[in-house]
Amino acid sequence: MTFPERFSNLPEYAFPRLRTLLDAHAPGGEVRAMTIGEPQHAFPDWVGPVIAENTAGFGKYPPNDGTPELRSAAAAWIKRRFGAVVDPATQVMALNGTREGLFNACIALCPEVKNGKTAVVLTPNPFYQVYAVAAQAVGAETVFVPATRETGYLPDYAGLPPEVLNRTAIAYICSPSNPQGAVASRAYWVDLIALAEKHDFQIFADECYSEIYRHDAPVGALQVAQEVGADPERVVIFHSLSKRSNLPGLRSGFVAGGPRSIAEIKQLRNYAGAPLPLPLQKVAERAWGDETHVIENRAQYIEKFKVADEVFGGMQGYKGPEAGFFLWLPVANGEAAALKLWQQTGVRVLPGAYLSRDVNGTNPGQGYIRVAMVAPINDMRRGLIQLRDCLYE
Numbered sequence: 001m002t003f004p005e006r007f008s009n010l011p012e013y014a015f016p017r018l019r020t021l022l023d024a025h026a027p028g029g030e031v032r033a034m035t036i037g038e039p040q041h042a043f044p045d046w047v048g049p050v051i052a053e054n055t056a057g058f059g060k061y062p063p064n065d066g067t068p069e070l071r072s073a074a075a076a077w078i079k080r081r082f083g084a085v086v087d088p089a090t091q092v093m094a095l096n097g098t099r100e101g102l103f104n105a106c107i108a109l110c111p112e113v114k115n116g117k118t119a120v121v122l123t124p125n126p127f128y129q130v131y132a133v134a135a136q137a138v139g140a141e142t143v144f145v146p147a148t149r150e151t152g153y154l155p156d157y158a159g160l161p162p163e164v165l166n167r168t169a170i171a172y173i174c175s176p177s178n179p180q181g182a183v184a185s186r187a188y189w190v191d192l193i194a195l196a197e198k199h200d201f202q203i204f205a206d207e208c209y210s211e212i213y214r215h216d217a218p219v220g221a222l223q224v225a226q227e228v229g230a231d232p233e234r235v236v237i238f239h240s241l242s243k244r245s246n247l248p249g250l251r252s253g254f255v256a257g258g259p260r261s262i263a264e265i266k267q268l269r270n271y272a273g274a275p276l277p278l279p280l281q282k283v284a285e286r287a288w289g290d291e292t293h294v295i296e297n298r299a300q301y302i303e304k305f306k307v308a309d310e311v312f313g314g315m316q317g318y319k320g321p322e323a324g325f326f327l328w329l330p331v332a333n334g335e336a337a338a339l340k341l342w343q344q345t346g347v348r349v350l351p352g353a354y355l356s357r358d359v360n361g362t363n364p365g366q367g368y369i370r371v372a373m374v375a376p377i378n379d380m381r382r383g384l385i386q387l388r389d390c391l392y393e
Contacts, residue, residue, distance in 0.1 A: 007136065013129065014354040021339060027346035032375070032383040035350045037178070037325065040374045041300055043246040044293040050283045057278025064269050066094025066254070070281045073288040074239075074254045081210075082223035090259040093266055094281065096274045098208055098240040098253040099130050101265075105204060105236055106134035106170060108268040109261055114167045122171040124155040126179055126355040126365045128206065131172040140169065144357045146364045149319075153182035153328075158195050168201040176209040176218055179355055179370040180328040181321020183213070189224035196234055202261070205237045208253070211244040211294050212301050213323035222256065233258030243325070244294055245287045252276055252284040301325055304373045304380060311384045315392055327371040328352070329387075334369050337391055341369075345386040 012020070018035060065071065068088065075088035086092055095101040111119050121135035125144035135142040143164055145155035157171055173192065175184035184192075196203050205221035225235040236257035242248040255265060269275070276284065287293075305320060308327055312318040317330040331337035334351030341347050350372075352365030371387065373380055 007133070010133065010136070011357075014350060017354050018338070018348075018350060021335060021351070022342045022348065025339065025343050027342055027348075028344040029346035029386070031346045031348065032379065032386070033348045034371045034373075034375065034380075034383055034387075035348050036374075037243070037372050038248050038374060039243055039246040039297075039325075040376065041246045041297055044287070044290070046286065047247070047250075047283050050286055051279045054279040054282045057282070060278055062275045062278045062281060064273055064275045065266055066092070066276070067278070067281050067285070070094050070285040070288075071254075073285045074256065077288045078222070078256060081217075082220040084220065084222045084226050086222075086256050087259070091262050092254055092256045093262055093269065094276055094284070095238070095240075095253040095255055096276050097242070097251040098206070098238045098255075100274070101238050101253060101255040102128070102130050102172075102204065102206060103134045103137070104268055104273070105238075105255060105261075105265050106131075106138055106140075108264040109202060109236075110135070110138045110140055110169045112139055114169050117167050119169040120164055120167040122155070122157055122160070122168055122201075124172065124174065124177065125357055125359065126352060127172070128174060128178055129355070131204075132357070135170075141167075143168075144359050146359075147177065147180065147182075148364050153177055153180035154184055154188060157192060162199075165195070165199040165201075168199055170202050170204055171196065172204045172206065173221070174206040174209075175221070176207075176213065176321070176323030178209065178324060179326045179352065179365075179368075181209075181324040181326055183218045183322045184221075186219045186224055189219060189221055190228060193221075193225055193228060193230050193234060197230060202233065203235045205235060207237055208240040209243055209324040210239070212298055212325055214302060214305055214320075215322075218323055231258070233261050236261055241284060241287050244297070246293075246297060247283070247287065250280055250283060252280060252287075300377070301373070304377055307377060307381050308373065308384060311381070311388055312392075315388070325373045327373065327384075329369050329371060329391075330367055331369055331391060332367065334366060337369050341387060341390050344390050347383050347386050347390075349387070
């Protein structure tokens, strides 16, 4: 039997790769996992009761697109948070986690050919790995665009050659960015939307970290698109309850965009989707309607930002994140630093190169490690001090 080689040339996923690097070596102290962006703050105390009240829903097939109540709750949140207006019936679809949405939207919306040539999908570099895998699944050419200190940790898509932009079908952008915590300004969104209008491509805005920030709430892509009067199909946004509400195990998010785009994504869901069980949709509906727990959660992260600034404030090259919950720390070599840290302290971090791709012999994540600030604050403080003393003293 022969198998397709569509994904055979993908690099190993980041976390199995990390296990290969570290697990043959004994930790140098109490293990502190600071690798995965899995929130550890408490989720709202009403989650269990809502599930219990709706357990009969496990006996029914859930609606593929999300219940009308859930889609209305998401649309109402978009209006409150961003001032953007979407029709919950035609412009919102519930997701079984945004990774599903970010992948399947590319399957549903990316053409095989653009202007007579292979379609291009743009992605920042470093990036959330599902972007590139989605592009590869549809046979598109992936163009990795550096998101470095020199570019404000956001990709400069406007700097690409016209030949590439004219073939571009989709541009992924993450704001606040994972791993660097950079926030796209309104001016950045205006310029990117204008570029997309000029070259007729769609923007997939991964905004999963939008509710974790230090100062001002990040501007949203759909918000700006509506303000400037862009084509309603130009921007597709993705949001999640994993970070906002500390519910990564709920596997709940939503996608919103133009009616034609959402119709295509819904059509794919009809055949290949995995809708959220009804009791969990009830939890998601409640979560999108409640901001109290979000404000409390953000306050905890603000205190963590302060701790990171105290620990690394005098370190050359340190830049505290604007938003999100990762530190993107400069080192000579990410793999060597992660291995040294593990062997000498037991602190476990992710080499930045595992989130990036080599382009022309250069990997923009090579000189970094990513550190997740998700543990309880005192545990996190101890881990950061150990990291500083091991790698920077």
